[in-house]
Amino acid sequence: MKKVDVLIIGAGPAGTAAAYGLKAKGKTVAIVEADLWGGTCPNRGCDPKKLLMRGVEVKTEAKRMQGNGVQGQVAIDWPSLMAFKRSYTDRVPESTKQGLLAEGITTYYGQAAFRDTHTVVVDAEEIQAEKIIIATGQRPAVLPIVGKEHLQSSTDFLSFEKMPATIAFIGAGYITFELAMIAQAAGAEVHVIHHNEQPLKGFDAELTAEMVRSMQDQGVSFHFNQNTQRITKEQNHYTIQTQALSLTVEAVIGATGRRPNSDQLQLEKAGVETSKQGIVVNEFLQTSQRHIYAIGDVLAKKQPKLTPVASFEAAYLVDHIDDQKTPIRYPLIPTLVFGAEKLARIGISEQEIADNASEYHSEVMDLSSWYTYRRINDQDAKIKLVYNTSDTIVAVTIVSALADELINHFVFVLENQLSKEALAQMIFAYPTPASDLSYFL
Numbered sequence: 067m068k069k070v071d072v073l074i075i076g077a078g079p080a081g082t083a084a085a086y087g088l089k090a091k092g093k094t095v096a097i098v099e100a101d102l103w104g105g106t107c108p109n110r111g112c113d114p115k116k117l118l119m120r121g122v123e124v125k126t127e128a129k130r131m132q133g134n135g136v137q138g139q140v141a142i143d144w145p146s147l148m149a150f151k152r153s154y155t156d157r158v159p160e161s162t163k164q165g166l167l168a169e170g171i172t173t174y175y176g177q178a179a180f181r182d183t184h185t186v187v188v189d190a191e192e193i194q195a196e197k198i199i200i201a202t203g204q205r206p207a208v209l210p211i212v213g214k215e216h217l218q219s220s221t222d223f224l225s226f227e228k229m230p231a232t233i234a235f236i237g238a239g240y241i242t243f244e245l246a247m248i249a250q251a252a253g254a255e256v257h258v259i260h261h262n263e264q265p266l267k268g269f270d271a272e273l274t275a276e277m278v279r280s281m282q283d284q285g286v287s288f289h290f291n292q293n294t295q296r297i298t299k300e301q302n303h304y305t306i307q308t309q310a311l312s313l314t315v316e317a318v319i320g321a322t323g324r325r326p327n328s329d330q331l332q333l334e335k336a337g338v339e340t341s342k343q344g345i346v347v348n349e350f351l352q353t354s355q356r357h358i359y360a361i362g363d364v365l366a367k368k369q370p371k372l373t374p375v376a377s378f379e380a381a382y383l384v385d386h387i388d389d390q391k392t393p394i395r396y397p398l399i400p401t402l403v404f405g406a407e408k409l410a411r412i413g414i415s416e417q418e419i420a421d422n423a424s425e426y427h428s429e430v431m432d433l434s435s436w437y438t439y440r441r442i443n444d445q446d447a448k449i450k451l452v453y454n455t456s457d458t459i460v461a462v463t464i465v466s467a468l469a470d471e472l473i474n475h476f477v478f479v480l481e482n483q484l485s486k487e488a489l490a491q492m493i494f495a496y497p498t499p500a501s502d503l504s505y506f507l
Contacts, residue, residue: 068172070094072387073186073195075178075331078105080362080376081201082162085171087384096172096195098188100330103173104162106203106363107373109155110221115244117151118224119404122251126406126467130443142252144229151224180336183355197387200331200338200345200353200360201380204324204371209236213297216304217320220245229254230316234306236294237322238265240403243277245319246286247405256286257313259306263290266403268370269411270463272430273450277465280407280446289313324371326364341366349393351383356390359383370401398481400473407446410473412480413461419452426460428452431506433466437497442467451506459507472499479503 072088074081077099089095102109121142128140166173176189185194206219220241229252235242238260250256258265265288266274278288292308297318299305306313326344339346339354343366351359361383362376369375375396382394403409419426433439433447447466454460462476479489486507494500 067185067192067194068096069194070096070172071195072096072197072199073193074098074199074201075186076105076201076203076327076362076364077103077162077166077173078201078203078362078376079107079373080203080380081105081199082166083377083380084199084201084361084383085166086169087381088387089169089171091384094172096174096193097166098174098176098178098186098193099163100175100177100202103159103166108158108162110224112373113158114151114155114224115220115248116404117154118147118248119244121147122247122406123467125251127442134443144252145227147252148227177330179330179332180338181332183336183358196357198358199383200328200358200364201362201376202327202331202364204326204344204363206320207323207325209294209320209322211294211296213299213304214320216297216299217318219320223249223319226317231255232315233257233317233319234259234313234315235319235321236260236306237320238288238290239321239323240266240401242319242321243281243403243409244405245321247281247284250281250284250286251406255315257289257315258286259289259292259294259308259311259313261291261293265290266409268401268416269403269409270416270450270461273409273448273463273465276446276448277403277405277407277409280465281405284406324363326366328364343367350386350390351379351394352390359387369396370399372399372401375399398477400477402470402473404470407444407465407467408469409463409465410469411461411463412473412476413452413459416461419461425455426452436502438468438499438502439466441497444468449506468499472502475500475503479507 071093072095074085074097077097085095085097125140174188178186178188181187208214223245232255233249234257235246236259238258246256292311294308296307297304303314304318328345337355344364345360346366347353347360353360361379363371398412400412430450434445439447444467450463451459452461464472486504489504
């Protein structure tokens with residue numbers, strides 16, 4: 067039986083960050099992975115998706131400047147773009163594993179399962195640890211409908227050797243929006259089917275509608291208030307049936323949420339409490355067994371399940387795993403939908419704003435005529451600022467090709483509670499999104 071100070075289950079961004087940090091503090095560390103070393107984000111999530119999105123950005127930027135000094139059409143070569151993606155992702159699993167081994171971290175490959183509160187079994191080998199960290203992430207949920215076996219996932223999409231001529235996405239969350247934009251730019255006829263009229267739950271409805279309109283202008287078809295009832299296969303095509311729609315396509319991507327990877331860990335043998343949303347933890351990231359912790363997307367939490375949040379939780383555990391006196395405090399967390407136009411937000415939740423409407427007021431500013439956005443011909447650029455009764459900004463939503471850059475500047479401004487006067491004492495490179503900041507305050 068192998069004995070270590072800390073055993074980590076899951077070698078994604080959260081698990082590996084915790085492993086490196088705890089090893090650096092002198093602890094003996096072992097880590098287990100049941101799938102790809104490196105986890106979802108670099109292998110089949112945010113990193114490969116953003117690599118493919120670069121093709122969309124270049125194509126859109128060239129299109130925006132047509133007739134304004136740029137001539138000729140830019141087209142996406144899907145096989146070459148996929149090869150570009152694989153030039154990064156193919157190296158991730160092995161480099162991740164070798165990096166862990168180089169630091170003296172013991173690695174195990176296989177499905178981990180608890181035998182008791184301190185013992186985990188991996189392929190019949192027992193590992194006993196003083197403390198255990200669960201960082202197993204999530205996987206795509208499967209819609210429970212007739213023909214669900216015909217659904218493909220975002221993982222399948224990111225491995226397409228050939229882009230289907232027609233493709234439908236069921237669900238209208240950020241995964242659908244991003245993959246739909248990639249598919250449309252690559253030449254596919256794209257349909258999005260959603261069970262209600264509000265896509266991108268958690269984002270501001272007004273600017274989300276602007277995002278939808280922009281995608282419709284690009285050729286993406288949205289079908290709202292449609293409940294998918296069944297999927298049938300006919301030769302190489304699939305027919306999606308809703309209460310009022312019959313749509314035939316070459317591929318159907320199910321993007322109706324994700325579920326925590328905790329059901330195969332046999333957590334009941336360790337007495338670890340779970341819910342439908344994931345593993346339940348306290349303010350110290352401890353489970354119902356105080357020596358067992360959980361971090362990352364496997365958690366049941368109100369914070370966004372994002373890679374930087376998982377890494378933040380790992381860093382907290384590295385510093386506090388031996389000292390449960392300081393609860394975790396999450397900073398402001400930006401959320402972002404990538405695309406030709408990007409949608410970003412930060413601040414108090416849309417639900418809180420709706421529940422306390424009398425305490426907040428807002429304004430929408432059209433940025434398309436501002437030099438920063440006029441320069442790139444971003445005609446859809448807008449920002450929505452939400453204020454409390456003291457006229458302090460409490461939430462920001464941006465739709466723009468530069469939304470990812472601008473939202474990060476707002477992280478700095480809002481987290482540090484900078485005033486217009488404080489910004490006036492700083493000199494930013496000009497002209498850039500940062501040099502516009504003082505005009506928003």
